[in-house]
Amino acid sequence: MTTLTNTPSDKVSASQSALRVLAETFSARALGDRAQALLLPTIGLALFVAFWHVMAPQVNTSLGTFPAPADVFEQAGQLWQEHQSEQERAERFITMQENRNAGILADNPDAEVRIRDYPGAPTFFSQIGTSLLTVLSGFFLASLIAVPIGILIGLNRYFAAAVNPLIQIFKPVSPLAWLPLVTMVVSATYVSADPMFEKAFITSMITVTLCSLWPTLINTSVGVAAVDPDLLNVSKVLRLSFWTHVFKVVLPSAIPMIFTGLRVSLGIAWMVLIAAEMLAQNPGLGKFVWDEFQNGSSQSLSRIMVAVLAIGFIGFVLDRIMLLIQKKVAWNE
Amino acid sequence: MSKSHLELTGVNMSFDTPDGPFVALENIDLKIAEGEFVSLIGHSGCGKSTVLNIVAGLLQSTRGGCVLDGHEVNTPGPERAVVFQNHALMPWLTVYENVQLAVQQVFRKTMSRKERREWIMHNLELVNMGHAANKRPGEISGGMAQRVGIARALAMKPSVLLMDEPFGALDALTRAHLQDALMDIQQDLNSTVIMITHDVDEAVLLSDRIIMMTNGPAATIGEELVIDLPRPRNRVTLANNPDYVRCRQAVLSFLYEKQTFPSKDKPATGAPSPAPSATVSDTDQPPTKAADTAATSSHDAQARERAIA
Incomplete structure (x- = not known):
């Protein structure tokens, strides 16, 4: 394969080696390398979540069992919901004040108007x-x-x-x-x-x-x-x-x-x-x-x-x- | 040769070490004329760099002094530009910006912005590096970076160009190439150059005069050799020139017959008795009795290495 003379058989081997390069690019190993970069972290994460899921109910506290992944996921959604409804309430609170202020100003253009911040708890x-x-x-x-x-x-x-x-x-x-x-x-x-x-x-x-x-x-x-x-x-x-x-x-x-x-x-x-x-x-x-x-x-x-x-x-x-x-x-x- | 441009008189240098003072240089007397190319050659650790650093003002001699154009040298300054062994370019600046830093500093008041830009490019072209003006030192080869280091030094319009083994870190072909470039530039600009080298061929090819230094401690000038070869010089035709061969022979004989490698027979001593000889410029410094009897320990050698470095 490494001879320097240019014979027909060398041309054949050249095209063969080109094919080989192509094949190596898409070989199981190259793909495997790329998959490994994503796969192994995913496996690690999955194993951890599984372990957590199995072990959490075994741990009893005065506030119930230790939260399992599903509970945590549910509460994450819950917190997001609370945040959105709180934001809506805050918006309503502001528009209500603005409407009221507009009313006051229509009656008396010199009136001093204020807008209070929404007093709700932070989400x-x-x-x-x-x-x-x-x-x-x-x-x-x-x-x-x-x-x-x-x-x-x-x-x-x-x-x-x-x-x-x-x-x-x-x-x-x-x-x-x-x-x-x-x-x-x-x-x-x-x-x-x-x-x-x-x-x-x-x-x-x-x-x-x-x-x-x-x-x-x-x-x-x-x-x-x-x-x-x-x-x-x-x-x-x-x-x-x-x-x-x-x-x-x-x-x-x-x-x-x-x-x-x-x-x-x-x-x-x-x-x-x-x-x-x-x-x-x-x-x-x-x-x-x-x-x-x-x-x-x-x-x-x-x-x-x-x-x-x-x-x-x-x-x-x-x-x-x-x-x-x-x-x-x-x-x- | 014209009157002396740079003069070192009775320069002594000792460093404080934990084992007492270490005398690196003793009684260096050297006169250099304007436009002269002088090489300092000697074995490792003989204090060549120390001499150069004293001229540069980066070190202060313990005794004696250095006078340039009638002014004593005490501090570093751009009129004594230094080319360092490994280019010493700021890696975060482009080639252009590296030269600009020097030009900005030296010609801030005397050149307009446009003149400075032209002067920077002129110097880069001088070393054939104009094409790489916007590259960073990390993107160019060591030889190219060294060219830029030379361009930066030349751009300061120095009275004396000091070169500390400028081509030591380069491969042989690049080195030859840069030596030729340096010869051309020196011919054109008629700059005064002091160059430190380990390379006998380089010294003979480039220099008007070679200063050969004895081994440390208490190193001094052993022999001087005037190279009377006509310029421009060509390394290929010189190879068979009998004068060239003779000069080369003289330097080799000094280095390898009169001054063998330092650690073998020149023990380091804490404080060798200074030999009070007035003129040592043409005699080989004989080792003192104290030096002969003292034993060399590797510890002393290390201390000496540190002191020299």
Whole structure:
């Protein structure tokens, strides 16, 4: 097959090999590889659901048996229904007010009219919205603090040595330990007649910030300290000013490390948030879980399980989004 | 040769190591004329790079100094552009942007935006890299990236071009190609060049003068060799030129007969007694007694490697 002479038999073998390539493309193995990519995760998921389905009824609690997949699915639908009917009610409430206001204005054009917000309880889905807003605010604030300080630590080893003990001590602190302190400080300092944000929101956000800034801080400082010495020499030879040096050499060089840190930070922020919301009573997913637990109805466990799955899924999606941004921004991707 | 353009006088360099000071360079005296192409050659770890870094201003000599056009060199600057061994291009910038970073910095005040753009492209064309202006360093070969590194250095219009083993990381064919390109460019621009190399053929082919360094520690200039071959030089026809062969022979004999590989017979010492000789430029530095008796440990060798690096 590998002879170099061009004989008729070689032509035959050439067409044969072309066929073989074609055959290999659609061979059982190639198809199998592609199927494997989808099949194995599906099998894993199916096995897990089956195991869950079988085991759940065996676990008895004071609120009935542990929710089986079907119960959870049912409650997910239920929560969606509640959300929609609540939205309809809210719309009706607003249109009712608007109609009434129109009437008042027709009688007296100078009358002062107001529209009140719908006073109903937040639904599961609006709680997801609150949680996302809180986690993103906390994460954004953490990044705003961690990246500049990380750069300073990476650039200056004296500063790094001075700050290092603080990082080592505060990094492992649980959000639950911070929360009472944050709550009290926020209560004492965030005083306003017409607050823009709820205190619970501020408390949760700050707790998220305090717990999630460390990975970004550490990764940024490592990334900055690890800039290729040749590039640093280029910067010296060019006599770049401090800011040009930071923005044109150091920061781009550290971007991949910074993003690795940001992804870890966002993951931690999301985990911390649920705990913070439970205790701070911020109307997000954490509060949903806590309220359902306190409520203690026969459906509570199923509804909590819906929240657990939603939390996991959202965390996964957040990580994927960060990965996409990283691929857009980082030069090494 | 015209009056000296760059002058190193009594340069000594010692590094602090955990085992005490390590003397890397001792009594380096070197005068380089404008437009001269000088190669530094010597075994690994003999402090060639240290000399170059002192001229670049990236290292400060312990004693002695370096004067360029009547000004002492203390800090790095674009008038002493450096070409690094592995191109040292910013991987996140395109080829054009890499040169632009340098041009922007050096000619921000003296050139208009349009002039700068033309100057960047001119330098890229000089090294035949105009076609790849919008590629990133990761998308081009090592040889091409090194061309861009040279273009960036040339774009600074340096008084002295410092090249630290510029072709060391390239394959033989690419290296030959770039050597020819460098010869042409140097011929055109009449730039002053100091180049570090390991390669005897490269040194003889490119240089007006070869500075041969003794082995460290306390390395110094062992011999100097003026290469009087006519330019332009052609590597193929030179191969049989008796002058070329003689020069090549001289360098080889220095490197492999007078200065054998350092770790074998030149032990590292904490602080060798400095030999107070006034002129060492044409004599082979004899090993000191202290150096002869001290034992070499691998630890010392490692410390020395670190200090040199």
